[in-house]
Amino acid sequence: MRHFYRTHLAPADVMAAADAFFSRLGLTTVDTADRERVFRGVVGAPEVAAHLRLSARPEGGHYTFVEVHTDQMGESRLVRNVKKFFVGLHR
Secondary structure (H helix, E strand, O other): OEEEEEEOOOHHHHHHHHHHHHHHOOOEEEEEOOOEEEEEEEEOOOOEEEEEEEEEEEEOOOEEEEEEEEOOOOOOHHHHHHHHHHHHHHO
16 A cells, blocks of 8 residues: 655654654664665565555655555554654654
């Protein structure tokens, strides 16, 4: 699934927030780039393997476009946590 969000934060701030948020979920960083992260791990009570790719890039002035691709379909626990991450960026 593809999810996206626009924020006023700088891409570096988004990456720092993503590292902190997704590491608390038990996901580990597999691949690191300047504006992209790949996380893998196990999420949920019935343990489900999760794969998440997050990128943040400047877009049109002072906005940052945050895009997340997951391997989960529907309203999974990982997708709900991605939405919580987006809400945390808003604050």
